[in-house]
Amino acid sequence: MKRKAMILNGNIKMRLLAILLLLALPLMSQDVEDIIEEVQDTYEDMDNFTAAFKRVESFKLTGTVSETTGKVWIKEGTKYRFESDEQQVITDGKTVWSYNAINNQVIVDRVRTESGALLPRDMLFKxxxxxxxxxxxxxxxxxxxxxxxxxxxxxxxTGVVKSMKIWVQDDNWLIKKIEITDLNNNSTKFEISNIDTNTRLSDDLFSYKDIPGVRVIDMR
Structure with a gap:
């Protein structure tokens, strides 16, 4: 009899736990939606964004890892400039220039929404x-x-992003880190630091300046 009572109590506790978990699910879902909305509102109101970054790329097939440091500038969500020692990616929202110092070439193309490229505004809103x-x-x-x-x-x-993780700071709703996994299970991690949202950025910063001797490949 005592054993039956213990089993009954155990079943009741398990059911209560299950009910509590079910009740908590909508709350947890709402919490994450609230966080994303706060982040979107923060960046929507932000005209200028400058930060340093560290990018770590891990390739599943070869097991190799590469690390790059640099700086990023973003204006109005659609214009950005990404710079490292070996690479520049610049867009004014319509044209994108991808300069590679190792290949000594710059590829010019239109900004294509179907390309699967991760644009700042896509990450926040799309x-x-x-x-x-x-x-x-x-x-x-x-x-x-x-x-x-x-x-x-x-x-x-539809693009190349299989999944993504973002690290959001509670007190200012700024993104501190991003981890992207592509369809081949390669991962790219961005660690963001020295964030400045007060310095006004010139439109000239988001236009490529010709470098003598660099090969231009125009894909437009």
Missing amino acids: YPKEYFSTLLRTEKEDGKDIFVIKLTPKGKV
């Missing part, structure tokens, strides 16, 4: 609509909460 958002955990950094959010596609992947 992907949250087309991908499921999950709050994985909350981390601590310098006493501040950092939300780790994973984005996975709702349907068939």
Whole structure:
């Protein structure tokens, strides 16, 4: 009799736990949507963004890892400039210039929405609509909460991004880190630091300046 009572109590506890978990699911879902909305509002109101970054690329097939450091400038969400020692990627929102110092060439093309390229505005507005958002955990950094959010596609992947994780700082809703996994399970991680949103950026910064001797390949 005592054993039956223990089993009954155990079953009741399990059912109560299941009910509590089910009740918590909408709350957790709402929380992550609120976080993404806060991030979107922050960047929507931001005209200028400058930061240093470290990019780490890991290639699944070969097991190789490469690391790059540089700087990024973003204006109005559609104009950006990415610079490292070996590469420049610049767009004014219509044309994109990709300069590679090793190959001594620059490829000029139109900004193509179907290319699968990760544009700053896509990450903030396109992907949250087309991908499921999950709050994985909350981390601590310098006493501040950092939300780790994973984005996975709702349907068939149309670009090259299989999934994405973003690290969002609680007090200012700025993205501190991004991890992108492509269809071949290669990963690219960006760590973002020295963020400046106050310095006004000139439009000239988002136009490529010809470098003598560099081969130009125009794909437009």
